[in-house]
Amino acid sequence: MISVFMVMRESFLLLRRDKIFLPAVAAGVMITIFANIASEWGIEEFRKILFDVGALGFHLTGCLVAIFWGTKTVSEARADGSLEIQLAAPIGRVSWLVGKYLGLVLALIFFWLLVLVFWQGIMFANDFGGMTQPQFMFFVFQLLEWSLVGAVALFYSTFAGVTIALFATISTWMAGLVSMPVAQNLPYGAKGWAVDVVQGLARFWDFRQFNLSGFATGVEKIGPGELQVRGVYGILLILIIMTVSCIFFRRRDVLA
């Protein structure tokens, strides 16, 4: 446990000092400001515009940061050789990977909190008051999606180089965003087995489960039970991906 904690601390520190941290925070803040301006330009539904535009930016910025950091954590560590010195220490490979992932999640939470505080500030500035529970849940699910995307990046990084891991993670993330719309819009003439496969994949890999912007603005009603199911779905996906990552990583040689 001590070694997991140490790797997590180091990983968090490395990511917090990473070159993309400040630009990413700045991007998050700028997008919120832009969403605020767009909201003020609207004739009505200011709150909905703020959430729709801001949520998109929040979602994109966070996921991209998670992808870059997730890739950096393992692939770049392998490329610059720091992986070698860390794994030569008395740390099990699984502990190392879990520690790295927890450090990544901690760094994402830190980033999330900074942007969230700014978001709340914008809401106060517009006299929207404090964040409601659905609005807060919207942000919690965004963080869950970032963590999932980070786990995917980590998974690809365990066996691929930086470029391939980046490309594969972005593709997998995009697949999660479009899987359900594709499954729901299959042509009438599609063969039965093809429909089953596409819909099965869409049910397994559906990132729209984490988009609560309609719920946050009151357009969509989601009960507590449904929220729990979506939360457990996200956590289960993370656990599955991390388990597979650990299996791959345990057997991998650390060559130059």
Next chain:
Amino acid sequence: MSVAPGIKVENVTKVVYSDVTKGRQTIVSDLSVTFSPGKSSALLGHNGAGKTTTIKLILGLVRPTRGQVSIDGQPVGVEQRRMIGYMPEVNRIPLVLTPTEVLEFHVATYNPPKLRDAKARKVAIEEALRRVELWEHRKKRVGKLSKGMARRLAWAQATIHDPSVLILDEPMSGLDPTGRLAMRGWISDFRAAGKTIVLCSHELATVGELCDDVSILRKGSLVYSSAHEERTASGAYRLSLSGLDEKAVAALRDGAGLKAWMRGHQEGFTAHLVFADYASAAEWLQAALQRGVVVTDFGPAPLIDERVLLKFFGKELES
């Protein structure tokens, strides 16, 4: 002084899949080598001979395709790695951390019994940084340090937990003459303390000064091991005699009733001889001087010289 653990590499083969064009490549082939407990051993070889892979096998970073690597009689695992200090050829320290943070993380990861107390840990880190003259730079990020400073930090990192096995891959690389001198001193201290040292280096002077044994790899196989010789390397003496061909040297030996040399070769009319001990070499020296033979060299034999290396490296060195 407690006995440091030994390292045994037994019949190890490592095959890797490089890429589509090269396919499967055997990096290490049926390698058996022992690094004796408490001894300082050099691992030599041309570029691509498999030295770094052998080191990685010992560290458990690479798993053998066949064979076994053991430290202190146990297969390499987390507990065995706790005994090891490792200094890679190239600095592998994250550039955004400070020297203090690097050592803090390192000590916490190894968690040695002596340094479990926070105060003792702090003192050890300060001592280590002062020893490598980085205390003044403790708050600078590693990326801002010079190459030599980073190398000294790598030494501090490899040794702060007081390992009983030290694995050094080209420890002198990137160091200026002062740094090299200091590094030699630090390694000598570890050697004197009876630690097991494995040193990879292309610098024969360093190897000669700091090592008791030499193993040479060629194309992933062991081609020479001084541990197999019937002598201790430190006791061997060299003697060079000018103006004598092979027949004359043999005549001198037979005429004076001298002991045979252990190793020797002829360069024109100069004979280079290596003897197992000082006494044999001294007898030869005396006999040579009495007969008016010009002695061009006499002294402790290097652990290994370039001619021996050339013989074992063969075409790889030329290319």
